Amino acid sequence: MELSVVVPVFNEQDNLKPLIDEIHAALKGRLDYEIIYVNDGSTDETLATLETLCRNDKHLRVLSHARSCGQSTAVRTGVKSARSPWIATLDGDGQNDPADIPAMYSLVQQEDRDPDLCMIAGWRRKRQDSALKKFSSRLANGVRARILKDDTPDTGCGLKLFSREAFLELPYFDHMHRFLPALILRSGKKLQSVEVNHRPRHKGESKYGVHNRLWTGIVDMMGVLWLQRRGKRPDIREL
Numbered sequence: 001m002e003l004s005v006v007v008p009v010f011n012e013q014d015n016l017k018p019l020i021d022e023i024h025a026a027l028k029g030r031l032d033y034e035i036i037y038v039n040d041g042s043t044d045e046t047l048a049t050l051e052t053l054c055r056n057d058k059h060l061r062v063l064s065h066a067r068s069c070g071q072s073t074a075v076r077t078g079v080k081s082a083r084s085p086w087i088a089t090l091d092g093d094g095q096n097d098p099a100d101i102p103a104m105y106s107l108v109q110q111e112d113r114d115p116d117l118c119m120i121a122g123w124r125r126k127r128q129d130s131a132l133k134k135f136s137s138r139l140a141n142g143v144r145a146r147i148l149k150d151d152t153p154d155t156g157c158g159l160k161l162f163s164r165e166a167f168l169e170l171p172y173f174d175h176m177h178r179f180l181p182a183l184i185l186r187s188g189k190k191l192q193s194v195e196v197n198h199r200p201r202h203k204g205e206s207k208y209g210v211h212n213r214l215w216t217g218i219v220d221m222m223g224v225l226w227l228q229r230r231g232k233r234p235d236i237r238e239l
Helices: 017-029 046-055 071-081 098-108 133-150 164-168 178-185 211-228
Strands: 002-009 031-040 060-065 088-091 117-123 160-163 190-195
Touching: 002 017, 002 071, 017 031, 017 046, 017 098, 017 178, 031 046, 031 071, 046 060, 046 088, 060 071, 060 117, 071 088, 071 164, 088 098, 088 164, 088 178, 098 160, 098 190, 117 178, 133 178, 133 211, 160 164, 160 178, 178 211
Parallel strands: 002 031, 002 088, 031 060, 117 190
Antiparallel strands: 088 160, 117 160
C-alpha cells in the first residue's frame, strides 16, 4: 500500500460522504490507498453515517474514540493504525482539496529527492474563511514563525503529507498537530511547503476561533520551544 489518508472528525455528519467521494476521485487508479476516518467522540450522526458508508467501501476504515480526545490524538490514532509508510491528513470539514494529494505525494517519490525530506505541508495562500478566522490564523502563524522558526508559512493547514515513521518518532502531546513543522525540524528532518487549494465550509460549524488558535496555543508553543532547546541529535557512526 502506497498511501493512507487520515481524516479526524468531530460532528461532521453532513461532510462525510462528499469528502470521501472526492478522495476516491483524486486517488483511484493512481495510487494504492486506504482512507482512515477517526471519529473523535462525535455527538451527532457522524459515527452512524461512517458505519453505513464503510460497509460498501473496501478502501474505507473507521476508528472511533468513545469520548472526544482532540484532533492531535485523533490524527495519531489514525497514523498508528495506518498500513502505509506515507500519510496524508485532511480536515474533515471539506475545506482541504483531496485533488492536491497526488502532486504532494509525487514530491516525496522523486528519485533525486533529499532523503531527509519527510513532510510536504500545505499552504493555504488564498484562504476561504471569515475575516476573523483569517486574522486569528495569520496572527497565530506569525507568532509561531517568529518564536519557533518553523520555516512554514501556514503550519495550521490540515492538508499535510508525511512519513509515518518520522511522525511516530515525534514527542506526542495534545495540540501537537499545530506544531508538526517545528517538531519535524527539531528531529533533524526537512519539510517543504506547497500552495494548495482552499475552499469555504458549506456545512457544519467551525470548532476553532481566536481563543483556541492563539491564547490556548501560547502554552503549547512554549512547550515546543522548550523541546527545541532540550533536543539533542547525536552524530552516529557504526564501527
